Amino acid sequence: AQSVTQLGSHVSVSEGALVLLRCNYSSSVPPYLFWYVQYPNQGLQLLLKYTSAATLVKGINGFEAEFKKSETSFHLTKPSAHMSDAAEYFCAVANTNAGKSTFGDGTTLTVKP
């Protein structure tokens, strides 16, 4: 079984401030973890993924996430928010037993000027 919980359906930050989007997962076997971004009226695109190679994963557009097994977390961060980061962000978990990815409910990121 697998599940993912995104804490905070809406996050608002000022331009230049730290972005922190929270994701906790549950998986019966070692997981693969993903963050996707969805810009308005577009499909989802991959930001970064964790596949057990390294616990700190760097993605596109300056985002990174750290896999913490003890906390079952995979939080997404970016040191300095840009207006263009405003979007919907989805955390997803997959494992070889489940045969599918399970997506969180999404977090809407708003960036204020």
Add this chain to the structure above:
Amino acid sequence: DTAVSQTPKYLVTQMGNDKSIKCEQNLGHDTMYWYKQDSKKFLKIMFSYNNKELIINETVPNRFSPKSPDKAHLNLHINSLELGDSAVYFCASSQQPGGASYEQYFGPGTRLTVT
């Protein structure tokens, strides 16, 4: 060249009609998916095909019928459309089933509005 494409992008139709959405991927992937995203942005998997075989069929009304003529195409046919079917439908593909260790590539979506 678009990796995952869907047609149409917008679909407005009346209750009771039958409609189809087409999806094509040129990534050489073996696995394709249909997702439904509701007005609250919640994303739910509906179906998954691997090499033209149905491998995931979530709790979806029988009015929804996927068809995969080859591994590059996955179409979705919906019979007797209802108001609750209004949503954005996304097609996606990945190299292996479940997206385990392999990311999914999403199409641009088809916004279905049932009136």
